[in-house]
Amino acid sequence: MTSTSAAPARPRRRKGEGQWALGYREPLNANEQSKKDDNPLNVRARIENIYAHRGFESIDGGDLRGRFRWWGLYTQRKAGIDGGRTATLEPEELDADRFMMRVRIDGGQLSLEQLRAIADVSVDFGRGTADVTDRQNIQFHWIDVRDVPTIWQRLESVGLSTQEACGDCPRVILGSPVAGVSTDEIIDGRPAIDAIESRYIGDQAFSNLPRKFKSAISGHPGHDVVPQINDVAFIGAIHPEHGAGFDVWVGGGLSTNPHLAKRLGAWVPLDEVPAVWEGIISIFRDYGYRRLRSRARLKFLVQDWGIEKFREVLETEYLERALIDLDAPPVPDTPVDHVGVHRQVDGRYYVGAATTVGRISGPMLQQLADVVEAHGSARIALTPMQKIIVLDVEEAQVESLVAALADLGLHARPSAWRQHTMACTGIEYCKLAIVNTKDRAAQLIDELEQRVPELDTPITVNVNGCPNSCARIQTADIGLKGQLVLDDDGRQVEGFQVHLGGALGMDAGFGRKLRAHKVTGDQLPDYVEKLSRTYLANRDQGESFARWVARADEELLR
Numbered sequence: 001m002t003s004t005s006a007a008p009a010r011p012r013r014r015k016g017e018g019q020w021a022l023g024y025r026e027p028l029n030a031n032e033q034s035k036k037d038d039n040p041l042n043v044r045a046r047i048e049n050i051y052a053h054r055g056f057e058s059i060d061g062g063d064l065r066g067r068f069r070w071w072g073l074y075t076q077r078k079a080g081i082d083g084g085r086t087a088t089l090e091p092e093e094l095d096a097d098r099f100m101m102r103v104r105i106d107g108g109q110l111s112l113e114q115l116r117a118i119a120d121v122s123v124d125f126g127r128g129t130a131d132v133t134d135r136q137n138i139q140f141h142w143i144d145v146r147d148v149p150t151i152w153q154r155l156e157s158v159g160l161s162t163q164e165a166c167g168d169c170p171r172v173i174l175g176s177p178v179a180g181v182s183t184d185e186i187i188d189g190r191p192a193i194d195a196i197e198s199r200y201i202g203d204q205a206f207s208n209l210p211r212k213f214k215s216a217i218s219g220h221p222g223h224d225v226v227p228q229i230n231d232v233a234f235i236g237a238i239h240p241e242h243g244a245g246f247d248v249w250v251g252g253g254l255s256t257n258p259h260l261a262k263r264l265g266a267w268v269p270l271d272e273v274p275a276v277w278e279g280i281i282s283i284f285r286d287y288g289y290r291r292l293r294s295r296a297r298l299k300f301l302v303q304d305w306g307i308e309k310f311r312e313v314l315e316t317e318y319l320e321r322a323l324i325d326l327d328a329p330p331v332p333d334t335p336v337d338h339v340g341v342h343r344q345v346d347g348r349y350y351v352g353a354a355t356t357v358g359r360i361s362g363p364m365l366q367q368l369a370d371v372v373e374a375h376g377s378a379r380i381a382l383t384p385m386q387k388i389i390v391l392d393v394e395e396a397q398v399e400s401l402v403a404a405l406a407d408l409g410l411h412a413r414p415s416a417w418r419q420h421t422m423a424c425t426g427i428e429y430c431k432l433a434i435v436n437t438k439d440r441a442a443q444l445i446d447e448l449e450q451r452v453p454e455l456d457t458p459i460t461v462n463v464n465g466c467p468n469s470c471a472r473i474q475t476a477d478i479g480l481k482g483q484l485v486l487d488d489d490g491r492q493v494e495g496f497q498v499h500l501g502g503a504l505g506m507d508a509g510f511g512r513k514l515r516a517h518k519v520t521g522d523q524l525p526d527y528v529e530k531l532s533r534t535y536l537a538n539r540d541q542g543e544s545f546a547r548w549v550a551r552a553d554e555e556l557l558r
Contacts, residue, residue, distance in 0.1 A: 018290030072162030107175030122362025186236030251302030433465030435482030501549030
């Protein structure tokens with residue numbers, strides 16, 4: 001009897017990921033096909049020449065739910081559709097005939113003229129709506145497509161735009177809101193932001209990326225642009241031989257599969273930032289995964305390649321030169337938000353004020369412009385923490401300004417709860433949301449200010465309406481991911497999955513999820529009160545909430 005050995009199994013051929021640089025140019029999903037059919041930037045002409053005249057019903061479906069995004073427009077959620085139907089209805093069933101419009105504000109600073117233009121657009125066309133996002137944007141709601149060309153004219157007349165505020169393209173570039181005035185600043189990054197915005201935003205060479213591309217440039221050492229969760233970030237750093245420049249981070253991002261950015265280990269001078277930025281976004285365009293939308297962010301490529309290969313490809317294929325090495329600069333304990341009164345390098349002051357989870361209004365912005373002008377300033381800034389800063393204030397005007405801001409609901413000396421709570425848009429307008437976020441978070445702040453006024457250390461509370469983490473739930477002390485849960489009577493109600501102990505900065509990491517632990521919306525104030533009091537009673541001296549959570553017994557956290 002003869003024995004025969006089994007033939008070796010053939011290795012399974014790996015599916016192509018749609019990487020252009022490897023020859024996979026044919027679209028592998030509907031989104032890629034749409035972008036190939038027509039560059040999304042071209043939709044502006046159809047908006048101006050067709051849709052603005054014929055109205056919502058005339059809009060092509062591919063433009064409506066795809067290409068409109070490249071000009072800052074998302075369809076708004078139809079009123080009255082509860083969270084239980086978010087994932088069950090077709091897009092056209094969720095669509096209202098109005099839009100969210102996002103205004104990109106690269107670098108975050110606004111002149112008084114720009115602030116007034118935004119406020120007036122809100123009042124005249126957006127039913128007074130305006131939100132400060134955690135990307136330094138302003139978002140309007142209730143926008144009629146018939147008004148869009150007029151809105152563009154108004155915004156562009158003062159140097160603002162909605163171009164590539166959304167879509168698979170380079171989104172708004174975060175910048176230090178106190179660039180050029182902070183006494184702590186290492187280098188002013190605004191020239192690099194301006195150069196990138198003028199050279200590359202609207203360039204069709206970069207308007208068809210695998211997914212969104214988020215950038216941050218700040219010369220402030222306090223990580224005020226949250227570099228650890230951006231696709232690319234340039235952060236001020238001192239090289240021992242070459243002086244002030246930037247440390248480079250790549251591959252950060254949250255959503256349902258979060259990754260912290262990795263340092264490239266390289267120092268870049270200010271005038272070379274645009275070229276390095278171009279090289280990194282080009283790698284994403286050419287090597288980024290286009291087969292599955294769920295893996296089409298730069299973070300997955302960085303994870304698969306490793307940072308050494310990423311830097312090698314950048315240097316050899318795109319820059320054609322070696323970058324200068326840089327040892328890791330210091331990392332702050334936690335990102336700074338610039339709330340409060342701070343002296344500027346020129347002897348004047350800036351005043352940072354907390355909004356209530358980013359919810360403001362057009363009338364408020366009109367009044368803010370009047371207040372700013374009356375106190376001798378000509379500009380403000382928005383922050384990635386949903387805050388507003390008034391720049392260039394004379395010392396004699398500071399206290400009067402603080403009081404006037406408080407009258408508008410903007411707090412320069414807020415409670416710890418108001419200062420450190422954020423929220424995304426939520427079910428009020430967002431088609432992906434499952435729960436109300438803005439109102440729920442505002443109510444939570446009011447409750448906690450009364451219940452736990454003695455809180456003497458920051459506890460960040462980030463409230464999100466769905467799993468996509470627009471409000472950065474994984475990196476909050478208390479991250480709340482909206483979902484439907486069962487209450488004590490077995491009814492399905494709005495609630496949250498809880499993430500605890502996330503952080504950015506020195507102890508950067510993602511919050512821990514407690515097994516089978518969910519909180520209804522109505523239980524939320526009781527739960528956060530109990531949790532914060534337990535922390536205050538059991539912490540070691542100087543111990544942050546995140547560090548306490550990391551060592552706390554799970555039963556204490558429920």
